[in-house]
Amino acid sequence: MRDVRRRRDRVGDRCAPFAGSSPTRTPRDRGVASRITESIGERDEFMIDTIRVDGIDVHIDGPDDAPTIVMVHGWPDTFRLWESQVAALRDSYRCARFTLPGFELGAPRRSHSVDEIAETMSGIVDAVSPTRPVILMLHDFGCAFGYRFTVDAPERVSAVIMFDVGDANSPEVDAELDRTAKILRNGYQRTLAAAWRRGGRGSNTVSRLMAKVLGTHADPTLIHSGMNYPYEAMLGNPDLPVLGAVIAHPTFYLYGTKKPFMFHSRDWSDRLAATEGCAVTAVRAGHWLMVQKADEVNSAITEWLGSTKV
Structure with missing residues (x-):
């Protein structure tokens, strides 16, 4: 049985403590678990909620009756990655974001498989x-976890927006990389996997230095080697x-062009662009294009969503 708990903020006071009325219990919509709700004052046009699903805080912005967007980040980020997208979309969409298990500073240090993350996503989507x-x-790795979820539960997804990672583990991608690109890719990925295995303060420093070299916009004080488990668990995994490989939903793929190599093959992006209901957009930015070119990216997303039945 899943544990789902909710707390609610007033819009415009996002940092306020969750104080107010006494908790009231109501049945959860699907009856999987009970929900504890704390409300503050009168209901606004939309509220900012935080619900806790199986120990994970899920932050929700936007109208209750709007289509829901579930946002999944990668390395070395947290739910904070999506601030610009939430600000642009929350008037028309219900934005739900969370930090991947093990990525929050101080979280228990252990690896999580693709299947485990897909199950975590299932609980969050249900909630x-x-x-x-x-x-x-x-x-980033959110694309891998999200793709697995779409395969396991296609009926729970109406559309997919993917940033910068396509068929990254396909033979076609490997064939398109030259020797220098392969050295760069394998070097940073193996370094982060090794930092995960070693652990400790030194590995945290290595992870932060690597994040700086790669151009991440994440707060360096929140980066730690415990975030690196996907590199150990997923890279080189034959299973x-x-x-x-299979695109079963309307999909919008956005990728940055200012990188030493791509995480998709040209054939894959061409096939996706030619698929009805799908689109591909290149942005003059790096891997974190949703931060580096937020206005351009948000405009493209808004336009695509407006033209897509979701």
């Missing part, structure tokens, strides 16, 4: 949108299906 399919917004 935030029990009766309607959701739009997935994914970046991991090729990402994006």
Whole structure:
């Protein structure tokens, strides 16, 4: 039985403590677990909620009756990655974001498999949108976890927005990389995997230095080697299906062009662009294009969502 707990803020006072009326219990929409709700004052046009699903805080912005977007980040980020997208979309969409298990500073240090993260996503989707399919917004390893979820539960997804990672583990991507690109890719990925295995303060320093070299916009004080488990668990995993091999939903793929190599093959992006209901957009930015070119990216997302049945 899943544990789902909710707390609610007034819009415009996001840092206020969750004080107010006494908790009231109501049945959860799908009856999986009970929900504890704390409300502050009168209901606004939309509220900012934090619900806790199986020990994970899920932050929700936007109208309750709007289509729900579930946002999944990658390395070395947290739910904070999506601030600009939430600000741009929350008037028309219900934005739900969370930090991947083990990524929060001080979280228990252990690896989580792709199957475990997909199960975590299943619980979150059930909690935030029990009766309607959701739009997935994914970046980096979030694309891998989200793709697995779309394969396991296609009926729970209406559309997918992917940032910068396509068929990253396909033979086609490997074939398109020259020797220098392969050295760069394998070097940073193996360094982060080794930092995960070693642990300790020195590995945290290595992880922060690597994040700086790669151009991340994450707060360095929140980066630690415990975030690196996907590199150990997923890279070189022969049981991991090729990402994006089957596109079963309307999909918008945005990628940065200012990188030493791509995380998708040209054939994959061409096939996606030619698929009805799908689109591909290149942005003059790096891997974290949703931060580096937020206005351009948000405009493209808003336009695509407006033209897509979700």
